[in-house]
Amino acid sequence: MPRDPGLQPERTSLAWSRTGLAIAVNAVLALRSGFSSEQPALAVAGVALFVLAAVAVAHGTVRRRQLDARHEPVPPSPVVMLGVAATVLLAALAGIISISIEATR
Template identity: 50%
Template sequence: MVAHSVPATGDPGLQPERTALSWSRTAFALAVNALLSLRSGLVAGEPWLVAVGALLFAASGAAVALATVRRRQLSGERLVITPPRGALAGVAVATLLASAGGIASIFVEGEMA
């Protein structure tokens, strides 16, 4: 995918800001799921759930880095329309992993009760 950019206008509206904020919200959601997975794994003694939590923390760090890159791309003199290569696929995989970890932590907590 080739990056497509357009000249920034004097008033780009709120769309670039909303796009940059959405990347930050995704990173925050991944970090919260990482905490839930880590807690459930440590309480239940499930090393695979701890590993999922650690992987999610790494993914949330990557999402924070992507959010920073997107914010800079969207606030420059040229608006870069396309996100970095592989960013969308990586965030989609991390989100699916976060969902699976969250669901697994619920089942682990349910078995302990």
């Protein structure tokens, strides 16, 4: 019996888009704090987060196409999941640092 993917491809794509948006919001915070407090490392982290946000959205598009094309479950790549974990950690740290910089002003 063929597998019915239902709405899984759409949900997966939307989840990756939301993840990319959350990373982009942290990038804005990091850039703003980096430029306003003249801390280039934080600004560089913001630029890196913007790039990683674009990668997350692009991966969501690829993942949706994978799920649409196949009729059996497609497990996510462990390398991609490790990259997402590292990106989320970087975004969280940049967000915490930027908020603490703004709070000390």
